[in-house]
Amino acid sequence: xxMSLATLLITLSSIFRSRAALQLENLALRHQIxxxxxxxxxxxxxxxxxxxxxxxxxxxxxxxxxxxxIVQPDTVLAWRLAEYGPxxxxxxxxxxxxxxxxxxxxxxxxxPVQQVPLDLRRRPVLVGHIEDFDVLFHLAAYVRTEDDAxxxxxxxxxxxxxxxxxxxxLRNKHLVFTSSISAVDxxxxxxxxxxxxxxxxxxxxxxxxKLNAEEIIKAESVRLGFTYSILRLPIVYGPGYRPGGMFGFxxxxxxxxxxxx
Numbered sequence: 001x002x003m004s005l006a007t008l009l010i011t012l013s014s015i016f017r018s019r020a021a022l023q024l025e026n027l028a029l030r031h032q033i034x035x036x037x038x039x040x041x042x043x044x045x046x047x048x049x050x051x052x053x054x055x056x057x058x059x060x061x062x063x064x065x066x067x068x069x070i071v072q073p074d075t076v077l078a079w080r081l082a083e084y085g086p087x088x089x090x091x092x093x094x095x096x097x098x099x100x101x102x103x104x105x106x107x108x109x110x111x112p113v114q115q116v117p118l119d120l121r122r123r124p125v126l127v128g129h130i131e132d133f134d135v136l137f138h139l140a141a142y143v144r145t146e147d148d149a150x151x152x153x154x155x156x157x158x159x160x161x162x163x164x165x166x167x168x169x170l171r172n173k174h175l176v177f178t179s180s181i182s183a184v185d186x187x188x189x190x191x192x193x194x195x196x197x198x199x200x201x202x203x204x205x206x207x208x209x210k211l212n213a214e215e216i217i218k219a220e221s222v223r224l225g226f227t228y229s230i231l232r233l234p235i236v237y238g239p240g241y242r243p244g245g246m247f248g249f250x251x252x253x254x255x256x257x258x259x260x261x
Contacts, residue, residue: 021063028057028067035070046071051079082112090130092118094154120158121151125165132169137176138162140213152205156212163220175221175228179214182207183232 031053035046054076058064065073081089091113093105108115116128120140140155140162159177163170184194185201202208214230221228 021061024057024061025063025067028054028061028064029069032067032069055080055083078111089113090133091115092126092130094118094120118162120154120162123161123165125158125161133173135174135176136166136170137178139178152209155206155209156216159213160216160220163216163224167224170220170224170226173226175217175226177213177217177228177230179210179230179232180207181232181234183211183214 031050035050054064054071057067058076058080061067064076068076091108093108093115116126116130118126118128138159140159181194182204183200183202184198185203185207200211202211217228217230220226
């Protein structure tokens with residue numbers, strides 16, 4: 001009896017959640033139809049109320065992106081960001097390494113975000129001044145995994161220098177660091193699976209520099225009193241992927257049928 005009651009409650013809860021999602025989707029679509037009708041054949045004109053409506057929807061509805069028809073998700077995120085003012089996010093930007101980064105920086109400049117130059121290859125790292133902050137996203141930042149150039153030291157030495165320069169400003173803050181599965185090396189993964197307990201034995205200088213950076217962050221978090229999250233990211237393929245490397249090689253060789261099965 002208790003099991004049946006629990007199943008019924010779970011089913012009813014699922015129905016209500018689905019109904020709420022449908023109502024939000026209906027509201028989103030009706031709102032955009034209203035904008036289109038108001039604008040007739042001209043380019044849709046969005047008012048401050050329209051922007052506030054989508055900001056609210058994006059916070060209240062987990063699947064809000066699926067209801068978009070006349071604006072892009074990035075546009076809504078920019079409106080959310082603008083609520084807090086340009087000072088809410090500061091982008092620390094390294095010198096450009098390749099053309100795709102130049103394009104991304106161009107896109108970033110369209111957002112209401114302050115940019116402060118830095119150079120993780122030398123000291124001082126910070127070229128400009130940054131105000132106080134709550135969370136530091138550190139993307140360190142030399143990604144040419146096939147190279148053993150000295151600039152790969154951006155990943156570990158650059159991380160150490162950045163933390164040292166920020167010093168006490170990091171106390172009671174949170175650091176998010178993007179590392180790489182290269183810090184572990186997939187050859188040590190049993191049955192092809194990798195987790196936090198997989199032995200770290202990087203094969204490349206890039207992987208070693210990422211692993212060094214992880215250890216630096218762990219040690220400095222104790223000394224400076226900040227918390228951290230380390231994300232070991234895999235290779236991602238998609239629009240704007242970095243030229244060269246494995247994906248560039250495959251793209252060149254597949255038409256020639258030179259890759260073995």
